[in-house]
Amino acid sequence: MHSLDAAAVRAWAGACVRSLEELRADINGINVYPVADADTGSNLLHTVTAAYTALTERPEVACAGEALRVLAGGAVAAARGNSGVILSQVLRGFAESAGDTTALDGPALAAALQHADARATGAVARPVAGTMLSVLHAVGTAVAATAGGARTTPDTSTPDTSTPDTSTPVPTADDGAPVALDVVACTAARTAAEALAETPRQLAALAAAGVVDAGGRGLVAVLDALAAVVAGEAAAATPRPVAATSALPAPQAWEVMYLLADLDPAAEDAALVTLRRDLAELGDSVTVAGDGAGNHAVHVHCDDIGAALEAGLRHGRPHRVRVEPLMTPAPPESTAADRAVVAVLRGDGVVELVGGEGVPVLAVAPGVEPTTEELLGLVGEVAAEHVTLVPGDVDLTAAAERAVGHPVLAERDVVVVPCASPAQALAALAVHDPERRASADVVAMAEAAAATRRGDIVVAGEDALTWVGQVRAGDVLGLVDGEVVRIGEAGAVLDAAIDVLERMLAVGGELVTVLAGVDAPGDVEDVLAERLRVGHPEVELVCYYGGQSDAVLLMGVE
Secondary structure, eight states: OOOOHHHHHHHHHHHHHHHHHHHHHHHTTTTTOOOOOOOOOHHHHHHHHHHHHHHHHHOOOOSSSHHHHHHHHHHHHHOOHHHHHHHHHHHHHHHHHHTOOSSHHHHHHHHHHHHHHHHHHHHHHHTTTHHHHHHHHHHOOOOOOTOOOOOSSSSOOOGGGOOOOOOOOOOOTTOOOOOOOOHHHHHHHHHHHHHOOOHHOOOHHHHHHHHHHHHHHHHHHHHHHHHHHTOOOOOOOOOOOOOOOOOOOOOOOOEEEEEEEEEOGGHHHHHHHHHHHHHHHEEEEEEEEEEEEOOOOEOOOSSSSHHHHHHHHHTSEEEEEEEEEEEEOOOOOOOOOOOEEEEOOSSHHHHEEEEEEEEOOEEEOOOOOOOOOHHHHHHHTSSEEEEEEEHHHEHHHHHHHHHSGGGGGGSHHHHHHESSHHHHHHHHHHOTTTTHHHHHHHHHHHHHOOOOTTEEEEEOOOEEETTTEEOOTEEEEETTTTEEEEOOOOOOHHHHHHHHHHHTTTTTOOOEEEEOOOTTTTTTHHHHHHHHHHHOOOOOEEEEEEOOOSSSSEEEOO
16 A cells, blocks of 8 residues: 555554454553553543544545544544543544645655644643653654654654654655655554553553553554554454453542533633643643544543533533543552652752652742642652652642642552751651661651751842841842841842851751752852861761752751
8 A cells, every 4th residue: 555545544443443342351451550440441442433433424535634534523522531532632633734635645644643643742731651652752753754863743742751762763765765655654553562562661550560551552553553454454453461450449539521612712722721730730630632623622530520520611611521430549569669759849950869869750840839630640650559759848748748638549658758948858868768667767757857957048039027127129038947037238148158057057967958049159069168167077068959049049957
């Protein structure tokens, strides 16, 4: 086959249905992320069957572009589950790339796969590595239709979903002719299978269960079917191991899905951004996926069905509402460690510092509060029954404590170590000992954080009145444990740092940790080291680049 026409699109859709029918039980059996509710295979089959049915009801469709649009429309309207919504966006990406094309040749198919990657990734509020998005991204990269491997559509996928690319870009023929259709299709199928095998190395929950990603397995089946149709063969489904399932407890959370229509076209983009943010505050696995014609499939895992519907009602008309119980079993038994530590921090430097020690970190921008979905995703990425969450300031601690009470985490032991500054977070992480009992380790970390006195050097942003005097915008303030103890002239950062440090050391201390912000003086470490050498030779000093923008210096004394 040299081109993919409308008849071939129909054949591909039918082959997808047959393959997913055969693999449904297997895919359901390996469904462990984000929730082991054993329905990914069923959701994918339901979605692709609806798409195929929509196309069979339109026998007059004679060009590939229109056939793909009909498929995408049917998939979006009936998308079930997170995997089904993502698959609907894969088809939408194909349709948008194809336009009104009568048939797709090799370069056109490669471009469609790349656009499908961008469209599907853009529909997910928080892409996670080791999922079907990782598989799709690997395919999009591999089929880039130039010898140098440059993508022909903008790469909007995030680094979180990237997969180590062990394949080579689709080459052009030796004579410079466009790459053949079968080469693109076979490369896509082969790369998808290779990327699927990598998913357990990217997502701890998969490694713990000894399975590959269920949604990714479904995507491999879809691309295998495409390659088979292009080659003129019958699609063959490769069986995969099925994970053992056990009796599940009564649901404490729900999978809420609906179609959202009648949005104001003039405000649609802003409304969708707000909707994603509102849903992310309710739970995780947030997906908002459009069909290009004004309808959007909405999906979220949450414990408040009414709030999920109200979020949609604020912007349009929810209809075709589906609510299914969401089971929240404990992580599968495995030989992997049953404990993990994660952190949520601000500042590029401290994020890199902690992440470099192998601790999963959620980086949060200054002045922004992490969403519930982001925090649930952080915990969900580790395959451990006991998770200790270390936040980097008071606001992050409050957000973390709210998130750990979510029903999605009901069967996991997640504990927050309260910290008021990154210095306290570093102190807590420094005493973490995986050999201790979980409860004893949490106590030790909490005690280390609480025992770390904190000092901040900040520049006042506005006039204010404090208990030590009047503050003018631009003054350099010294704080100890959150209280202003010194007001200095603009630019007097080092003087303020020395004063605050002396105040904290007046009651003792053995270790001083300093995190330098983006506006910190370059000689701060030398100045403080000399001060300690002269006045406190018994005290050790360590300085790191923290990268925070809201404080010039953050200090901790242990």
